[in-house]
Amino acid sequence: MINTELLILGGGPAGLCAAIEASEAGVKDIIVLDRNQELGGQLVKQTHMFFGSEKQYASTRGFDIAKILIDKLKEDKNVKLWTDSTALSIYEDGVITAEHEGKYVKIKPKATVVATGASEKTLAFSNNDLPGIFGAGAVQTLMNQYGVKPGDDVVMLGAGNIGLIVTYQMLQAGVNVKAIIEGAPTIGGYLVHASKVRRMGVPILTSHSVKEAHGTNNLEAVTIWQLNEKWEGIPGTEQKIEADVLCISVGLSPLGELLFQAGCEMAFIPSLSGFVPKRDENLATTVPGIFVAGDVSGVEEASSAMVGGRLAGLSAALYLGHKVADKDARKADYLEQLDSLRHGDVGKRIKDGIAQATI
Amino acid sequence: MLKKTGIPTPEDINGAFPSEERLNKGGVAVIECYEQIPCNPCYTGCKIGAIKPFEDISDLPTINHDECTGCALCIAKCPGLAIMVVDVTYSDTEALVKIPYEFSPLPNEGDVVKGLDRNGDYVQDVKVVKVLNPKAFDKTPVVSIAVPKDKIRIIRNIKIGGV
Amino acid sequence: MRIENHPVLDFGERKAVKFTFDGKELGGYENEPIAAALHAAGMRDISHSLVKHRPRGLYCAIGNCSSCMMVVNGESNVRICLEPLKEGMTVETQKGRGEIL
Numbered sequence: 001m002i003n004t005e006l007l008i009l010g011g012g013p014a015g016l017c018a019a020i021e022a023s024e025a026g027v028k029d030i031i032v033l034d035r036n037q038e039l040g041g042q043l044v045k046q047t048h049m050f051f052g053s054e055k056q057y058a059s060t061r062g063f064d065i066a067k068i069l070i071d072k073l074k075e076d077k078n079v080k081l082w083t084d085s086t087a088l089s090i091y092e093d094g095v096i097t098a099e100h101e102g103k104y105v106k107i108k109p110k111a112t113v114v115a116t117g118a119s120e121k122t123l124a125f126s127n128n129d130l131p132g133i134f135g136a137g138a139v140q141t142l143m144n145q146y147g148v149k150p151g152d153d154v155v156m157l158g159a160g161n162i163g164l165i166v167t168y169q170m171l172q173a174g175v176n177v178k179a180i181i182e183g184a185p186t187i188g189g190y191l192v193h194a195s196k197v198r199r200m201g202v203p204i205l206t207s208h209s210v211k212e213a214h215g216t217n218n219l220e221a222v223t224i225w226q227l228n229e230k231w232e233g234i235p236g237t238e239q240k241i242e243a244d245v246l247c248i249s250v251g252l253s254p255l256g257e258l259l260f261q262a263g264c265e266m267a268f269i270p271s272l273s274g275f276v277p278k279r280d281e282n283l284a285t286t287v288p289g290i291f292v293a294g295d296v297s298g299v300e301e302a303s304s305a306m307v308g309g310r311l312a313g314l315s316a317a318l319y320l321g322h323k324v325a326d327k328d329a330r331k332a333d334y335l336e337q338l339d340s341l342r343h344g345d346v347g348k349r350i351k352d353g354i355a356q357a358t359i
Numbered sequence: 360m361l362k363k364t365g366i367p368t369p370e371d372i373n374g375a376f377p378s379e380e381r382l383n384k385g386g387v388a389v390i391e392c393y394e395q396i397p398c399n400p401c402y403t404g405c406k407i408g409a410i411k412p413f414e415d416i417s418d419l420p421t422i423n424h425d426e427c428t429g430c431a432l433c434i435a436k437c438p439g440l441a442i443m444v445v446d447v448t449y450s451d452t453e454a455l456v457k458i459p460y461e462f463s464p465l466p467n468e469g470d471v472v473k474g475l476d477r478n479g480d481y482v483q484d485v486k487v488v489k490v491l492n493p494k495a496f497d498k499t500p501v502v503s504i505a506v507p508k509d510k511i512r513i514i515r516n517i518k519i520g521g522v
Numbered sequence: 523m524r525i526e527n528h529p530v531l532d533f534g535e536r537k538a539v540k541f542t543f544d545g546k547e548l549g550g551y552e553n554e555p556i557a558a559a560l561h562a563a564g565m566r567d568i569s570h571s572l573v574k575h576r577p578r579g580l581y582c583a584i585g586n587c588s589s590c591m592m593v594v595n596g597e598s599n600v601r602i603c604l605e606p607l608k609e610g611m612t613v614e615t616q617k618g619r620g621e622i623l
Contacts, residue, residue: 035585037553037606047530049438049499051398053416059400059436061497061530086585119586131566131579138583141603146551146558147525147533172462173525186362191394192439194365199516201479206363217567217577255586303397343417344395463529498530 007109012041014294014309015115021313040066118252118295126212132219136249151245158249161189271353272298377424386429386446404436435496
């Protein structure tokens with residue numbers, strides 16, 4: 001049994017910021033556990049400059065933000081960084097089991113921050129399991145982390161921020177993107193991202209979806225069609241596009257399995273993208289000692305995940321009994337940053353969702 | 360319509376441009392930020408204070424075109440790559456348009472490249488006058504192209520080779 | 523399928539290694555996921571569904587979806603999107619649920 005003061009599950013933007021904050025708040029024994037070889041979660045694949053303000057590293061590229069956070073933690077004697085480690089389960093007595101460097105280990109933390117992130121959703125259509133049909137994040141991983149092109153000719157499904165950003169990244173990598181198709185009548189992502197790919201000549205077809213994919217062992221073509229206002233395909237509007245890659249970017253779903261298993265009260269909240277933990281303003285769940293941050297608590301942007309991580313790290317430190325002289329100022333700062341990131345139309349939906357999830 | 364296609368309308372573009380009077384005085388930033396999103400690096404990056412402080416981080420940027428010197432620092436700072444600088448005093452017939460260009464390879468000064476509109480369609484060939492890619496721009500190079508004065512509201516991108 | 527020039531990213535120097543995929547010798551870079559090396563070599567059809575034996579490839583590439591399980595050095599059910607590539611590895615298409623050691 002490995003005893004530790006604080007265990008952080010997930011080394012993405014939320015988990016890394018929770019570790020930094022907890023250490024600053026006096027927690028002496030922190031383990032950050034991540035199943036990848038490299039920390040940073042999806043940040044390491046983000047080649048674009050971030051939005052937000054200076055506090056959330058605006059105008060800095062995602063992979064550079066990851067480096068700033070990781071470098072800070074590597075020098076921190078209070079923090080152990082466990083990569084290549086997958087959390088397996090969480091028990092009533094707070095014991096968490098994991099595969100760590102190929103071995104089965106048991107960890108007993110006094111507090112836990114769950115920052116496991118989210119997984120990509122998929123869409124039902126004929127032949128949607130053909131090789132060559134990927135989540136947009138998979139393409140990002142292959143391309144931006146490992147320098148491998150996804151293919152030659154791509155159709156992107158989804159004009160949210162991920163769909164638009166990954167399209168731009170494919171163009172930067174020299175991959176031909178034939179079209180972005182979007183089921184909704186309008187573009188879901190930031191319009192500046194849409195304009196960036198549009199002026200590179202990539203058409204964005206709203207009110208369109210995939211009817212079926214074609215191919216035997218690999219994707220060869222995609223048939224798209226127009227949708228009516230009830231999101232039903234309109235016969236006669238089919239277009240067949242030859243493509244060896246179809247990227248699916250239809251949203252993310254919070255990875256809350258460990259929270260369910262721990263007995264945290266969960267709620268299905270569509271505007272937060274799925275089942276999320278009930279929590280208080282300080283990101284404490286209904287199970288004492290378990291805190292949440294980032295996409296697992298509701299899918300948003302990496303900027304808010306970083307601030308949420310800070311808040312959860314502070315809350316965990318206070319729960320553990322550490323005295324933090326400027327705790328009120330810190331908390332007020334994080335809540336204010338989160339609030340300002342949630343202004344605007346998209347933010348309003350998120351805020352409504354959080355209001356429903358907050359106890 | 361921008362929300363459906365990603366292409367701003369001529370009215371959107373005209374709304375972002377300064378007055379003819381200001382244009383005729385020399386280089387000036389044109390900020391094509393049409394949607395409220397939480398983002399303010401254009402303001403924090405503007406060293407001369409022409410881009411005004413944000414009351415709310417989701418406000419659209421406010422620029423005083425008369426204070427703007429067209430220095431182009433904001434071009435590389437904008438995460439949305441939504442800013443260009445236009446200088447109609449470049450020559451009798453042509454304006455200098457400075458745009459962000461994050462692709463490889465970069466053009467060379469003196470190259471003739473394809474000028475594209477906001478739809479990505481070819482408009483006409485344009486000459487590359489300058490390519491700036493200092494460390495401070497953090498891999499968002501700024502390319503200056505010579506554009507006929509009647510095309511400053513049309514040409515917004517370039518393509519090297521091909522059509 | 524490797525990116526040669528990138529305007530923002532620099533992938534640095536990487537050590538080339540050799541491995542086999544269903545007996546065929548392929549090359550990749552040390553410590554990249556096996557999935558990246560297979561994809562770069564044009565191998566996309568790497569797994570099969572359990573019942574209808576439909577071809578499967580990568581879907582999420584970050585360890586969530588289990589679409590890329592293969593037999594690596596004799597061990598079944600390895601998520602090759604996470605498993606680092608090493609010199610001389612044996613990578614094989616898995617039959618059914620694979621052998622449990």
